[in-house]
Amino acid sequence: MAVSDWKKSVVYQIYPKSFNDTTGNGQGDLNGIIEKLPYLETLGVDYIWLTPIYQSPMNDNGYDISDYYEINPDFGTKADVKRLLKEAHKLGIKVMLDIVINHTSTSHHWFVESRKSKDNPYRDYYIWKEGSKDEPPTNWESKFGGNAWTYDEQTESYYLRLFDISQADLNWENSELKKEIYAMINYWIDFGVDGFRFDVINLISKGEFQNSEAIGKEFYTDGPKVHEYLQELNKHTFGDKDIMTVGEMSSTTIDNSIKYTNPKRKELNSVFNFHHLKVDYKNGEKWSDMKLDFLELKRILMDWQINIAKGNGWNAIFWCNHDQPRVVTRFGNDETEENRIKSAKMLAISLHMLQGTPYVYQGEEIGMTDPGFTSIDEYRDVESLNAYQKLKANGNTEEMIMKVIGQKSRDNSRTPIQWNDDENAGFTTGTPWIGIPNNYKTINVEQALKDPNSVFYTYQKLIKIRHEHDIVTYGEVEPLYMEHLDLFVYKRVFNDEEWLVVANYSNHLVPLPEGIDIEGEIMVTNSELQGNQLQAYDAFVVKLSEV
Structure with a gap:
């Protein structure tokens, strides 16, 4: 079901290289996406976002674009893109492209x-x-x-x-360059695409070129002219059209994100920020061994929820993408099948009831896990390979290095979608470009669709709830029990309605805090609730009596 209000929509992210291979060359392609559109219609999403499909040497998996107007032949042709748009639109699904305009490939x-x-x-x-x-x-x-x-x-x-x-x-001070970028974006709008995700867009304005006491971030993050550049981009391209835009913001601030997304400013519709996904970075260092800081996770999520709303901005909300580990391994528990299913649903419920546009990353909806690679030879990602060499040069043991890379590598989310229990998880008849987790026999789409209690149907239900209930889109967010060590609890309030969201992030029994009223209609849950005790990874949403 497509919704007319983009704020009520849900986006499904596709990493084409790992989605579905129809040629047997071990890499996914555009025809593979077309083939699976009915599956995405069943899930109920409104948009699909494709990571870059343009001509590229693929040193950074397509984020190094060598020609913005041509399609990477590994993925298909421009005619395939045209057919994808046509077939998606028939099913009420819109298509967003990923545009990288902070940099190009050196072969451009x-x-x-x-x-x-x-x-x-x-x-x-x-x-x-x-x-x-x-x-x-x-x-x-x-x-x-x-x-x-x-x-x-x-x-x-x-x-x-x-x-x-x-x-x-790229040098955004150059007016001729900007004209080229506007022309390219307008080309894809005329081609028929419905939206854009702009890669690291808040880095396009560079400040002073001088030495830094840190690593230079202060000179180019949310740089001095970034808002001016985005307003110009909006004016010359998508501003007066029905185009959904989201900016990937590196190390940004709430204040800047309000500016990026307040409709009066005419910049972008929404922003991704990553602060909530750094709560397992020891002292801010990605390549470190650290468990989730749960209180910090809640604090950051709620800080952004409340303050973006106050400024009339708009969040993109997400756990997973092509640069992040699988959330069920990272913040949930994939050690047993029962815990994997339950914690995947719990994470979905606690995120999808927040305000903002939810993004579902391919495979997240069936509770796919990190692959558990044991050798550096299994990794493909340039960032992970560089980190391996750096950690080794710093004298770390192989065991420690592999543990940290196993936790943080971008390749964790880049293994192919597990479609069925056939060879290579039904992804390809050839040799996959990267290894497939051993658990594909039990964790796959075919299995998920057969089981009414699978993670898939919780995602489907959450999407349907968002479409049908305005409170999820427009309701205020009211954080509760922020110091509780195990529970994530908040209310949504809209007009005469109040919904209570409760999620147990722990693997043990937790009594409901006194004062929590759960009398009302259960909108979604991942278990049979038992009195005032929450089992491991229990989560539920209850519509309370009218205010």
């Missing part, structure tokens, strides 16, 4: 030209700085490790690359 023709000489017309499309071979312009660090500047022998200069060496940052 703009960069190839810019590298030729200092007076090339494309030179200023990128951020080039003079410098001797041994002295980068600043001490900024790349998000993938190492200095953020790469020396180029040909013009004896450095280019900025906040990510991989093959991902050169």
Whole structure:
């Protein structure tokens, strides 16, 4: 069921390389997505978001774009995209593309030209700085490790690359570059797409190029002209059209996110922030061994919920994506089948009752887990491979390194969707580009659809509830029992309705706190509630008597 109000919609993220392979080459493709559209219609989602499908060397799995107008032949053709749009629209599903306009691949023709000489017309499309071979312009660090500047022998200069060496940052000070970007986005709007997810969009404005006491983030995160640039982008492209937009915001603030999403400012519809997914980073360090800080998770989620609403902004809400580990392994419990199913449902219930646009990442709806790789040879992700080398150079043991990478690697979410219990989980007839978890025989879509108590049907129900009940979209969020060590509890309040959401994040029995009234209609639950005791990973939503 498609909804007309984008605020009531639910988005399903597809990582095409790992979704469904129809050619047998071990990588998913556009025809594989088309084939599975009826499944997504059954789930009930309103949009699908595809991570980048453009021409790319795939050094960073498509986020290194070499041609914005061409499709990566590994995924298919432009005609396949056209057919995908047509078939999705027939089922009431809209399609969002992922656009990377902070950087391009160094094999993009703009960069190839810019590298030729200092007076090339494309030179200023990128951020080039003079410098001797041994002295980068600043001490900024790349998000993938190492200095953020790469020396180029040909013009004896450095280019900025906040990510991989093959991902050169664009210079948004250049008006010709901006015109090229507007034209490209308008091309895809005219092509028929329904929305865009903008990758690391809050990094496009760089401040002063000077040494940092940290790693440089303060000079380019939510930079000095970022809001001006986004307002211009909105005005010249999607602003007056029925296009849904979401910005991926790296290390952003609530104040900036309100500015990005308050409709009066005409920037974007919604934002992703990642603060709640750093609550298992020891001292802020991703590559560390740490369990979830539950109180901090609640604090961050509620801080964003309440303050974004006050500023008339809008959140994207999510546990998983192509850059994050599987949430059932990370914040739930996948040690037994019973705990996996129950905690996956609990996590879904506690997130989907929040205010914002929910994103479901492929496989999340069946409770897929991290793969449990045991050797670095099983990993493919450039960030994980770099981290392995860095951790090794710092003298860590192999056992500790593999434990940390096993917890935090982006590859955890990139293993193929487990469609059935056939060879390669029904993903491909060939050799999959990355290994498949051993548990695909029991955790797969076919199995989930057969079992009325599966994780899938909880997701389906949560999507239906959002479509049918305005309180989930528009109701105020009222946090409760924020210091409780095991329970996530909050109310939703709208007009004459009050809903209570209670989730037990622990693997033990927890008595309901005194003062919690659970008399009313149960809207969704993952268990048979037993008196005032919550079993491990119990979660429920109750519609209380009228206010």
